[in-house]
Amino acid sequence: MTANATALADLLAFQKETEALGQIAGRLGWDQETMMPRGAADQRGEEMAAIESVLHARRTDPRIGDWLAATEGTEMSQAETAKLRHIRRSFDRACKVPAELAAELARVTSVSQGHWAEARANDDFAAFAPVLSRVVELRQQEGQALAEGGSVYDALLGDYEPGATADQLEAMFGEMRPRLVELRGKVLDKPAPKGLSGTFGEAEQIAMAGKLAVTFGYDLSRGRIDKAVHPFSSGSGSDVRITTRTAPEDPFNCFYSTIHEVGHACYEQNIDAGYALTPLGQGVSMGVHESQSRIYENQLGRSRAFTSWLYAQMTETFGDLGLDGPEAFYAAVNRVQKDYIRTEADELQYNLHIMLRFDLERALIAGDLPVAELETAWKERFEKDFGYPVPKASYGCLQDVHWSIGLFGYFPTYSLGNVYAGCLAQALRADVPDLDASLAQGNTAPATQWLAEKVQRHGGLYEPRDVITQACGAAPTAGALLAYIEEKFSDLYDL
Amino acid sequence: MTANATALADLLAFQKETEALGQIAGRLGWDQETMMPRGAADQRGEEMAAIESVLHARRTDPRIGDWLAATEGTEMSQAETAKLRHIRRSFDRACKVPAELAAELARVTSVSQGHWAEARANDDFAAFAPVLSRVVELRQQEGQALAEGGSVYDALLGDYEPGATADQLEAMFGEMRPRLVELRGKVLDKPAPKGLSGTFGEAEQIAMAGKLAVTFGYDLSRGRIDKAVHPFSSGSGSDVRITTRTAPEDPFNCFYSTIHEVGHACYEQNIDAGYALTPLGQGVSMGVHESQSRIYENQLGRSRAFTSWLYAQMTETFGDLGLDGPEAFYAAVNRVQKDYIRTEADELQYNLHIMLRFDLERALIAGDLPVAELETAWKERFEKDFGYPVPKASYGCLQDVHWSIGLFGYFPTYSLGNVYAGCLAQALRADVPDLDASLAQGNTAPATQWLAEKVQRHGGLYEPRDVITQACGAAPTAGALLAYIEEKFSDLYDL
Numbered sequence: 006m007t008a009n010a011t012a013l014a015d016l017l018a019f020q021k022e023t024e025a026l027g028q029i030a031g032r033l034g035w036d037q038e039t040m041m042p043r044g045a046a047d048q049r050g051e052e053m054a055a056i057e058s059v060l061h062a063r064r065t066d067p068r069i070g071d072w073l074a075a076t077e078g079t080e081m082s083q084a085e086t087a088k089l090r091h092i093r094r095s096f097d098r099a100c101k102v103p104a105e106l107a108a109e110l111a112r113v114t115s116v117s118q119g120h121w122a123e124a125r126a127n128d129d130f131a132a133f134a135p136v137l138s139r140v141v142e143l144r145q146q147e148g149q150a151l152a153e154g155g156s157v158y159d160a161l162l163g164d165y166e167p168g169a170t171a172d173q174l175e176a177m178f179g180e181m182r183p184r185l186v187e188l189r190g191k192v193l194d195k196p197a198p199k200g201l202s203g204t205f206g207e208a209e210q211i212a213m214a215g216k217l218a219v220t221f222g223y224d225l226s227r228g229r230i231d232k233a234v235h236p237f238s239s240g241s242g243s244d245v246r247i248t249t250r251t252a253p254e255d256p257f258n259c260f261y262s263t264i265h266e267v268g269h270a271c272y273e274q275n276i277d278a279g280y281a282l283t284p285l286g287q288g289v290s291m292g293v294h295e296s297q298s299r300i301y302e303n304q305l306g307r308s309r310a311f312t313s314w315l316y317a318q319m320t321e322t323f324g325d326l327g328l329d330g331p332e333a334f335y336a337a338v339n340r341v342q343k344d345y346i347r348t349e350a351d352e353l354q355y356n357l358h359i360m361l362r363f364d365l366e367r368a369l370i371a372g373d374l375p376v377a378e379l380e381t382a383w384k385e386r387f388e389k390d391f392g393y394p395v396p397k398a399s400y401g402c403l404q405d406v407h408w409s410i411g412l413f414g415y416f417p418t419y420s421l422g423n424v425y426a427g428c429l430a431q432a433l434r435a436d437v438p439d440l441d442a443s444l445a446q447g448n449t450a451p452a453t454q455w456l457a458e459k460v461q462r463h464g465g466l467y468e469p470r471d472v473i474t475q476a477c478g479a480a481p482t483a484g485a486l487l488a489y490i491e492e493k494f495s496d497l498y499d500l
Numbered sequence: 501m502t503a504n505a506t507a508l509a510d511l512l513a514f515q516k517e518t519e520a521l522g523q524i525a526g527r528l529g530w531d532q533e534t535m536m537p538r539g540a541a542d543q544r545g546e547e548m549a550a551i552e553s554v555l556h557a558r559r560t561d562p563r564i565g566d567w568l569a570a571t572e573g574t575e576m577s578q579a580e581t582a583k584l585r586h587i588r589r590s591f592d593r594a595c596k597v598p599a600e601l602a603a604e605l606a607r608v609t610s611v612s613q614g615h616w617a618e619a620r621a622n623d624d625f626a627a628f629a630p631v632l633s634r635v636v637e638l639r640q641q642e643g644q645a646l647a648e649g650g651s652v653y654d655a656l657l658g659d660y661e662p663g664a665t666a667d668q669l670e671a672m673f674g675e676m677r678p679r680l681v682e683l684r685g686k687v688l689d690k691p692a693p694k695g696l697s698g699t700f701g702e703a704e705q706i707a708m709a710g711k712l713a714v715t716f717g718y719d720l721s722r723g724r725i726d727k728a729v730h731p732f733s734s735g736s737g738s739d740v741r742i743t744t745r746t747a748p749e750d751p752f753n754c755f756y757s758t759i760h761e762v763g764h765a766c767y768e769q770n771i772d773a774g775y776a777l778t779p780l781g782q783g784v785s786m787g788v789h790e791s792q793s794r795i796y797e798n799q800l801g802r803s804r805a806f807t808s809w810l811y812a813q814m815t816e817t818f819g820d821l822g823l824d825g826p827e828a829f830y831a832a833v834n835r836v837q838k839d840y841i842r843t844e845a846d847e848l849q850y851n852l853h854i855m856l857r858f859d860l861e862r863a864l865i866a867g868d869l870p871v872a873e874l875e876t877a878w879k880e881r882f883e884k885d886f887g888y889p890v891p892k893a894s895y896g897c898l899q900d901v902h903w904s905i906g907l908f909g910y911f912p913t914y915s916l917g918n919v920y921a922g923c924l925a926q927a928l929r930a931d932v933p934d935l936d937a938s939l940a941q942g943n944t945a946p947a948t949q950w951l952a953e954k955v956q957r958h959g960g961l962y963e964p965r966d967v968i969t970q971a972c973g974a975a976p977t978a979g980a981l982l983a984y985i986e987e988k989f990s991d992l993y994d995l
Binding site for chain 1: 516
């Protein structure tokens, strides 16, 4: 081997071990939410700190810089080039942030979540404001270190969605906001469709969730489903686990969160097996990840065709649902309601929640909005977009955990995922014209195989926007999603 | 701080992280046996290799040598002295073994278990012999590196039971063997007591196992019970998990393996919380560990007093057991049968299985017994001690996994545990004269609290034999165990 080839081999071997350790850290997180005895929390904190410290040391290992330099000018395959792009990005990022700042951020955000939870329970934003101020301050400093004179917010955003910029998002949201605000006004002027009623036993919900997971292509020989307080998907490669939860009166919560997590999990499971334990062996960005969970959940799972199949399944399992046939069931699944909480929002209102957060968090990071004024700013903006006031902070700026743990630049990736899902669904329907006939039989394979082939198998091979562009044959815009939402809800609400 | 104090603090901080990483590796092992999707085996292999590689690098980190040297002559507490003794032992061991030998051992033993499983399934020792020869050869080399001219076998034994020697064990077994061989002859000449009959549903067995675990003091807020193919206990500190299994016709298998694992788990759970994530924060040796599992299982769990309570519990849950009252139940629990398998052996015969392995493995390591002759040697020795021939290799030298993964010097710690349990039970009964009255009520607290106070809380503070000596007020000998077995089985079999 030449010196170049040796450096490349050494770098990739080192990276493989790092990826494996990253998987272990992820599995510990899964264990914490599903299996860990409650008395083990403190010890688990030490264990997580230990493995994170090992991972941090590896990510900043100076040998990475040497290996990268030694591979300059080497002939490389497309996959090798992509692997090195990921490694270089991660290494550059780690080197730009001073160690003391990284440690301080880790320290502050490890306790701030507890303060947030307490403030939310007490509906007391003032008590949380000083903690949040410190988190904002540290993330500003980190963003400045990363941006090197460029946009601080973009630098933070780049952690979750490489290549995305606030300007681009602002243009996208600028197109979406007026149309969604207008549509939600019209929809809420109409009488609300009837909701579900009946008895939904926990065991039956869990069994149905398992059936839905398999229906959407989740491979249980390389995964498992457990109960947790919050649904999530965890792990890559051949060990991708999801969780679900049940509420006695709301089986849709269990079923649609399961389909959502299955979207995330199938993305991971369907990545080319040859990329396992390399930087290509996981979903390429939060936005692309969310596009998979959203298209499974919404464009497929909440479609008229699929809900007609689900209606029959649920009637068989739970008996009378208090609804007059599959069309009423479809309306119940897609019911638009006045609410305050992002995670419970329907397809129409969801992105309005995100835009609100996007604008406020940019102002926080830019220093234009003092943390002390956040609660008021939230209330003003919410009333403008939703048409009614927020009664308390736990329904407003205290509802999400994200900011408390320093996740600034993360929220917009949810909407980006929705926009990508809109584009993918349009392209999918063009490629698979009889999709609804399959969905009405509970057969998602034509859709999920298309997504596996066009998006999922590539893992981290391409840049996020490029994956979507290649899959759709055109660069993503909000148009497809807006047209889909307007058509769906105009039809449902007879506008 | 002085330079000495700084070195000590740095060393202990480094060690704490190593201990936390060791706990993570253990939890991965637990996950593999209980939760892991079957398709994830290969990826898990990479993950385990990655964390073991991190642990190996830390255990041989040259800074440990520098820190140890810098702390020479420092005033230290008893606990600090003990921590450093463990660290020094581990570091010296790691430094003595050449890296290539350690890597080759890891490589060979990672695949040899598969060969063993296949050979056992096919009853084909000849197919396994070349693999085992290589394992023996490598462990001989390792033992030579560790022994530095001393006894190779003792060096290997020291990994599991620091301070123990083959000479000492030989003397102990020399006292035990004739008395146990004689007793088993007498017992098997007598008519066998009746066994259990009835229907033992899986859910009821698992529920009863959980009840037994709590009865013996297992703290479920810092542990959990799951099903696995083989029962085991895993973890230290505030996260100590056990597994169990059920067989439809043999509930004792489930119940007594649970009590056994609870003994191991309570040892870990009851260690002084201040020792957590230090070298003192886990059981001090395999022998002392086994003394706890054995005394829980046998001297307490299989006692006449406790089985009278268990009889009532089981009758209540399972109905008629086909036995004529608690005395017949006590006889069924302690039934001595002709068998070949160590893990299923009763209290009387168990140690005969160990002695056989102890003598054969010493001969293998000394080079006096070629691996090719192991099967024949096993058969000859078995017939001598048990009185009947071994019909096939899977009932003979292929029954245990240990040697296939290089565990030479491990088997005798099982008997050492039994001997220690005998001594502890004698001392316990002297200190708690009304023990049987409590056990007959299903109250194990007087016994388990005595063990927690005398043995378990110390963790790794004292040397293994010293823990037992201090708890019993005298150095351990086989006398107490032999007297207990002879009295129990003479009574049961009316000798």
